[in-house]
Amino acid sequence: MFSDYSLAELGSIFIMQGFAGLILFSVFVLMALGLAIIFGQMGVINMAHGEFMILGAYVTYFTSQLFLHYIPSLFGIYFFIAMILAFFASGALGMAVEWLMIRRLYKRPLDTLLATWGLSLILQQVYRSVFGPREVGVELPNWMMGSLPVTEVVEVQINGLFVMGLTIAITIAVALLMYKSAWGKQVRAVVQNRVMAGAVGINTEKIDRYTFGLGCGIAGVAGSAFTMIGSTGPTSGQLYIVDTFLVVVFGGAQSLLGTIASAFTISQAQSTMEFFLSGSMAKVLTLLGVVIILMLRPQGLFVIKVRR
Amino acid sequence: MSKASGRTFFLRPQDIIGIVVLAFILVVVLPLTLDNFRLQFVGKYLTYAFVALGLVLCWGYAGILSLGQGVFFGLGGYCMAMFLKLEASSPANTKIQTTPGIPDFMDWNQITELPWFWEPFKSFGFTTVAVVLVPAFFALVLGYAMFKRRVGGVYFAIITQALAAIMTILIIGQQGYTGGINGITDLRTLHGWDIRTDSAKTILYFVCVALLIACILLAFYVKSSKLGRILVAMRDKEDRVRFSGYDVSSFKIFVFCLAASLSAIGGAMFTLQVGFMSPSFVGIVPSIEMVIYTAVGGRLSILGAIYGTLVVNWAKTSFSESFPELWLFGLGGLFIAVVLIFPNGIAGLWQTYIAPHLGPLFGGVAKRKATPPAPPSPGTAPAAAE
Numbered sequence: 022m023f024s025d026y027s028l029a030e031l032g033s034i035f036i037m038q039g040f041a042g043l044i045l046f047s048v049f050v051l052m053a054l055g056l057a058i059i060f061g062q063m064g065v066i067n068m069a070h071g072e073f074m075i076l077g078a079y080v081t082y083f084t085s086q087l088f089l090h091y092i093p094s095l096f097g098i099y100f101f102i103a104m105i106l107a108f109f110a111s112g113a114l115g116m117a118v119e120w121l122m123i124r125r126l127y128k129r130p131l132d133t134l135l136a137t138w139g140l141s142l143i144l145q146q147v148y149r150s151v152f153g154p155r156e157v158g159v160e161l162p163n164w165m166m167g168s169l170p171v172t173e174v175v176e177v178q179i180n181g182l183f184v185m186g187l188t189i190a191i192t193i194a195v196a197l198l199m200y201k202s203a204w205g206k207q208v209r210a211v212v213q214n215r216v217m218a219g220a221v222g223i224n225t226e227k228i229d230r231y232t233f234g235l236g237c238g239i240a241g242v243a244g245s246a247f248t249m250i251g252s253t254g255p256t257s258g259q260l261y262i263v264d265t266f267l268v269v270v271f272g273g274a275q276s277l278l279g280t281i282a283s284a285f286t287i288s289q290a291q292s293t294m295e296f297f298l299s300g301s302m303a304k305v306l307t308l309l310g311v312v313i314i315l316m317l318r319p320q321g322l323f324v325i326k327v328r329r
Numbered sequence: 330m331s332k333a334s335g336r337t338f339f340l341r342p343q344d345i346i347g348i349v350v351l352a353f354i355l356v357v358v359l360p361l362t363l364d365n366f367r368l369q370f371v372g373k374y375l376t377y378a379f380v381a382l383g384l385v386l387c388w389g390y391a392g393i394l395s396l397g398q399g400v401f402f403g404l405g406g407y408c409m410a411m412f413l414k415l416e417a418s419s420p421a422n423t424k425i426q427t428t429p430g431i432p433d434f435m436d437w438n439q440i441t442e443l444p445w446f447w448e449p450f451k452s453f454g455f456t457t458v459a460v461v462l463v464p465a466f467f468a469l470v471l472g473y474a475m476f477k478r479r480v481g482g483v484y485f486a487i488i489t490q491a492l493a494a495i496m497t498i499l500i501i502g503q504q505g506y507t508g509g510i511n512g513i514t515d516l517r518t519l520h521g522w523d524i525r526t527d528s529a530k531t532i533l534y535f536v537c538v539a540l541l542i543a544c545i546l547l548a549f550y551v552k553s554s555k556l557g558r559i560l561v562a563m564r565d566k567e568d569r570v571r572f573s574g575y576d577v578s579s580f581k582i583f584v585f586c587l588a589a590s591l592s593a594i595g596g597a598m599f600t601l602q603v604g605f606m607s608p609s610f611v612g613i614v615p616s617i618e619m620v621i622y623t624a625v626g627g628r629l630s631i632l633g634a635i636y637g638t639l640v641v642n643w644a645k646t647s648f649s650e651s652f653p654e655l656w657l658f659g660l661g662g663l664f665i666a667v668v669l670i671f672p673n674g675i676a677g678l679w680q681t682y683i684a685p686h687l688g689p690l691f692g693g694v695a696k697r698k699a700t701p702p703a704p705p706s707p708g709t710a711p712a713a714a715e
Contacts, residue, residue, distance in 0.1 A: 066483055125669060130483050131394045132668045135624060138617055139664025146657035263494045263613060266487045301502030308495045312488055316474040319484060 034296055042292030044181045044250060047188040049284035051243030052261055053268040054195055057280045059236035060269055062212045063229065065123055066134040069141035070265065071258020073115060073237045076144075077107035077244025078253040079152055085159040085248075097162045100245070107241040115237025119230045127229075141259065148255035156254035180249045187246050195239065196277060208232050267311050272322050279323030287311060339553040347632045348545060355538045365527050372534040372602045374642040375541055377402075379595025381622040381634035382541075382548055383588030388620070389628035390557060391584045392564030393481065397489030398592045399616030400496045401464040403606070405593025407507070408463060410606040411447060412456040413516040413524075433515070438505030447506075453520065460597040461590045468589035472582035479578070481567075490613055497612035512607025516600070524601060537598045541635070544591055548631045551587070560584055592619075621660070624667045627676025636675055 026034065052074060059067045067073075084103035088096045118140065126133045161180060168176040199205040210218040211228045219225045247253070268287055272279030287307060294303035315321070340348070359371055380398050388394045420430040428441045435443075449455045471492070475485055500507045508514070516524065523529060551557050559580055563570045571577045600606045609615065626637020641663070648656040671677055 134486060136665045136668040139661040142657045142661035263491055267491055270487055301498050305495050305499050308491055312491055315488060319478050319480040
């Protein structure tokens with residue numbers, strides 16, 4: 022399949038597909054970060070994660086409309102405000118869900134799966150009734166449009182670069198929060214030994230609620246970033262949920278570094294193969310590869326050793 | 330085989346009553362009260378009941394939640410559909426095609442020769458065996474790879490769900506070999522017997538009921554056997570069973586394969602009754618819906634799962650007819666309610682609220698233990714590989 026292209030062309034193809042893969046990688050990382058916190062740290066299978074993301078996307082869409090109609094002079098920076106709003110909207114919904122539903126189910130992980138699936142169905146229908154079944158897209162501010170030429174044949178889109186930069190910033194922020202702050206220490210303590218953490222005076226219920234809220238909030242930001250590169254519909258979230266779970270499991274459920282590494286592997290494999298095979302076969306082969314590797318190495322790529 | 334008192338063969342008296350009542354409803358009451366159109370709906374729901382039955386054994390008793398049962402349902406259904414499609418595409422029927430004698434969708438996709446894996450499905454004997462064995466083999470490979478490495482619980486659920494996604498993408502992508510998103514349609518005859526007529530559909534309904542009752546008996550047999558008890562023991566304390574010298578993974582593989590075969594029988598009956606098979610019965614969404622049938626019926630109750638399937642599907646049909654937008658709220662609410670409010674489903678409600686009052690009416694049954702042993706908190710599946 023390589024013989025039809027010259028060496029230089031092959032190089033450009035790999036760079037272009039690699040860049041497309043990096044955008045996919047950014048979306049995966051943003052979605053998987055929230056899930057890695059909720060699933061990896063708390064052990065809750067949140068099937069509604071995609072819907073929290075879509076909530077963020079809708080919030081972004083409405084903020085953009087608001088700016089467009091009422092304060093067009095500030096349209097260039099609406100995205101940053103939308104992102105903050107998306108974080109708090111999804112996070113608040115997440116905390117409400119935790120309080121109403123999840124906290125009763127911590128000991129029954131498979132049941133959280135069913136309950137959150139039900140929640141995702143309800144949220145999808147809410148979106149459909151409130152925002153309509155059609156997909157919506159935001160208008161990008163001027164500075165985000167266009168592309169940067171790198172060589173004669175290779176160009177990279179500015180909105181893609183922006184999403185990547187955003188991904189890196191959010192990843193660093195999450196890593197600092199989880200591994201350097203006092204709050205992150207409490208979260209990890211609760212995850213590793215709930216009873217003991219409670220015994221030394223950590224309010225485990227409160228930590229649970231905020232952790233879940235944080236995970237959902239990051240999903241909201243992911244949705245916000247998602248609007249930069251694609252349109253949003255009521256069921257867009259469901260398209261990514263299985264991939265995201267595979268990313269988290271493949272990386273080793275409790276390791277943030279593993280999540281990033283596996284998101285990178287999966288997205289690059291998929292986008293490179295997409296050029297040479299049909300899109301559906303690329304996806305099948307990627308997912309199948311991940312499943313087979315998981316069968317051989319069920320604990321994922323990176324494992325944290327915890328004494329139990 | 331069982332020393333427990335009061336048992337005839339492997340069924341307890343109340344099980345026999347339950348099966349007889351179910352059979353009476355399905356064979357006598359429903360055909361007499363429903364018109365043909367509605368009865369065909371019930372026949373379709375009953376094919377899902379096979380899947381629910383498999384899930385009771387696999388999830389309720391053994392604690393293995395598979396979110397990929399749609400794959401097995403689909404495999405069974407596709408096996409049957411391939412046979413029927415080949416019969417429908419005889420050279421006489423397809424003489425207007427570029428290549429007569431192959432299914433129409435292959436012709437549309439410029440395929441000129443029947444693919445090798447379609448060849449054996451010209452034989453009905455092979456097809457019936459394949460319906461049961463192909464999914465079982467698939468489950469065997471999957472189960473062997475996963476359970477031998479002690480992957481279970483949540484991880485197993487996610488991986489089976491990914492498989493359901495893969496299977497759907499594959500079927501849709503390989504349009505020339507599988508019929509793509511439309512599936513395999515326009516099925517006509519089974520050995521020259523037209524399956525599209527009303528009378529044929531009624532006969533197929535009764536065949537389906539008979540098969541279902543047979544599968545229910547099989548499920549009861551498995552449940553009451555020593556194997557069934559090991560499954561329950563494994564679900565509740567896997568390590569203790571392992572330390573007692575049992576090979577835990579083999580039992581899990583067996584029950585997973587059994588559930589796969591049951592689902593596949595349902596799939597084959599679905600194809601026969603409805604007259605087509607498509608990827609929309611394979612993917613993530615139908616697979617997880619099948620889990621909810623079992624959960625609503627009661628994940629620990631064989632008969633409950635059948636009623637659960639009927640009730641959920643009946644609700645789905647009647648809601649979708651009148652208030653389509655409400656159905657997703659209803660289904661979503663059902664998922665949440667069945668987890669938070671009545672984890673043992675209809676069967677649990679029956680045992681708690683109705684059965685104790687029925688006891689005095691049927692003296693014989695009442696003497697048995699009034700309260701069945703409290704089912705352990707569901708979903709305490711063994712943790713994944715540690």
